Amino acid sequence: MRRRAGLVLLAFAVFFAALSPLLRWYAFPRLAKVPPNQYQEVVLEAKPATLLDYTTLKAKEVEKVTIVQTLKGSVEESERIERSAGRDVVVWDALSYIEGPDGKMVSAIPERYIFDAHTQDPVNATGEMVDGDPVRREGIEFKWPFLTEKRDYAYFDAQTRTTAPIHYKGTRTFRGLEVYYFEQTIPWTKVPMPKKMPIEGITAEQIAQTGITRWYTTKRMFWVEPVTGAPVNGEEIHTEELRDAKKMGMSEDTVTAFDGHVKMREDYITDTVELVKSQRVLVLLLTSYLPWGFLGLGIGLLALALWLEARSRQPVGPRPEAPTSA
Numbered sequence: 298m299r300r301r302a303g304l305v306l307l308a309f310a311v312f313f314a315a316l317s318p319l320l321r322w323y324a325f326p327r328l329a330k331v332p333p334n335q336y337q338e339v340v341l342e343a344k345p346a347t348l349l350d351y352t353t354l355k356a357k358e359v360e361k362v363t364i365v366q367t368l369k370g371s372v373e374e375s376e377r378i379e380r381s382a383g384r385d386v387v388v389w390d391a392l393s394y395i396e397g398p399d400g401k402m403v404s405a406i407p408e409r410y411i412f413d414a415h416t417q418d419p420v421n422a423t424g425e426m427v428d429g430d431p432v433r434r435e436g437i438e439f440k441w442p443f444l445t446e447k448r449d450y451a452y453f454d455a456q457t458r459t460t461a462p463i464h465y466k467g468t469r470t471f472r473g474l475e476v477y478y479f480e481q482t483i484p485w486t487k488v489p490m491p492k493k494m495p496i497e498g499i500t501a502e503q504i505a506q507t508g509i510t511r512w513y514t515t516k517r518m519f520w521v522e523p524v525t526g527a528p529v530n531g532e533e534i535h536t537e538e539l540r541d542a543k544k545m546g547m548s549e550d551t552v553t554a555f556d557g558h559v560k561m562r563e564d565y566i567t568d569t570v571e572l573v574k575s576q577r578v579l580v581l582l583l584t585s586y587l588p589w590g591f592l593g594l595g596i597g598l599l600a601l602a603l604w605l606e607a608r609s610r611q612p613v614g615p616r617p618e619a620p621t622s623a
Contacts, residue, residue, distance in 0.1 A: 306602035314595030317588045319356045329443050330414035331387050333375040337368040339565050341531075343557025347538070348397055351496050354546065362403065364559060365394045366381040368439065378422045381525040385414035388424075388440070403555075404491040408455060410438055417526065419453070428492050436460040441526035443580060445477055452481055456488045456513050464518070471529055472570045474577075481517040483618045488513045508544045511554065513537050522579045524584070529570050529619045533559040554596060 344361040374388040391408040406428045409418045419434040421424075426432055436451030452463035463481035470476070490501035513536070520530040520618050537554040539547075561569075 302605055304602070306598050308606065310595045310598035311596065312604060313591040313596075314452055317592040320583055320591065326415060328583060329580060330385055331440070333370050333387050333412045333414070334371045335368065335370045335387075335389075339366045339569070340364070340562045341366065341559050342537070342562055346557030347420075347553050347555065348403070349552060349554040354542075355548075355553070356556075357400045359399055362555065362559075363396050365396070366391075367392050374424065375544050382420055382422065384420075385420075386420050387412055387414045391439070393421075401495065402493070403495050403546070405493045406455070406491055408567070410434070412437075418583070427458055428489070430458065430489065432458050437467065442524075442526070443520050443526050444524040444584065445526045447477060449513075450479070450516050451481075452607075454481075454483055454517075455547065456515075457483060457486045459486075463519070469520065472566070474522050474529060474570065474574065476520040476529060477523050479519045479521060483513070483517070485512050487511070487516045504545070510529055510540045511537065512540055520579060522573045524580050525573055527569075527576070529572045529573050530561055530566055532561070535559055537550040 303617055308405070311520070341362075341364040342361050345358055345361040347356050347430055348359045348362055349356050358413065368389045368391050371385075371388040371390055375386050377389065378386045389408075389410040389412075393403070393406045393408075395403040399404050408427050409424050411422050411434075412418060412426050413420055419436070419438075421433050425434060434453045436453045438453040446467050447468070448462050449462045451460050453460050461481060461483065464480045466477060466478045466480050469478050488505055488511055492501050492503060494504070498518055516534040518532045519528045521528050531615075536556045539552045539554050541550060542552045543550050
């Protein structure tokens with residue numbers, strides 16, 4: 298009976314020991330993915346900021362500038378691209394809507410970002426764009442891969458439409474989470490005018506015809522939770538200039554269009570941290586908790602099976618003789 302129980306325990310030990318690496322190295326890469334129907338909204342603010350007043354054509358300091366950034370998953374487009382790409386694809390339609398202290402629009406820049414649901418690598422497909430201009434992304438944008446590593450990554454900059462390294466700068470603690478801090482500096486670069494201008498009737502093409510150029514530089518900072526690859530905080534020290542501005546009647550040849558330290562609003566940081574904490578547990582189940590738990594259970598069952606086998610091999614002593622009657 299002990300030997301039979303030992304064989305059953307041995308079979309379960311082998312099963313759980315084999316299941317451990319399968320969960321981590323086979324199931325996790327296939328099960329962990331960004332859902333195609335995700336919707337996310339983040340509000341960022343620069344307080345105070347320098348902003349160009351297009352009515353006076355002069356830069357002035359304002360109380361704040363607000364950036365509302367939305368990401369909306371397009372399930373229909375994801376399914377369409379998946380049929381030709383042969384893999385799980387996510388399509389995010391993003392919008393960065395910038396408004397001044399009076400609530401009026403400064404600019405609105407749409408994007409379509411297409412990427413692999415599991416690895417977050419870009420998937421170059423028809424429809425990929427920034428502000429209506431077709432682009433071919435290389436590198437990540439918005440989200441890091443699951444199980445982010447302590448290394449530099451290629452990061453796509455939507456303003457310049459180019460990719461540059463974003464550098465790992467160390468591990469920090471943010472709101473009780475261990476995070477990786479990344480930083481990227483984009484030097485002064487000539488960039489296109491936004492298609493949507495704050496003055497009705499004036500188009501980007503009309504401004505470009507005057508010879509005015511738009512230049513941009515930024516220092517980009519992200520605090521990334523490494524298990525999920527989700528940024529829990531983001532900031533930018535962002536400056537834009539209009540150069541050759543005298544061609545449009547401005548008093549100076551270089552005018553600041555925007556300058557400010559852009560930060561996530563506090564309530565959105567709190568919500569993001571809580572969401573990431575819950576998603577982090579789900580990823581850890583597949584990468585750590587269950588694989589190590591099954592491995593420990595397999596080792597425990599193996600030890601118990603060996604113990605029962607050893608007990609079954611112990612010699613049984615002679616039975617005591619029955620007492621004889623006088």
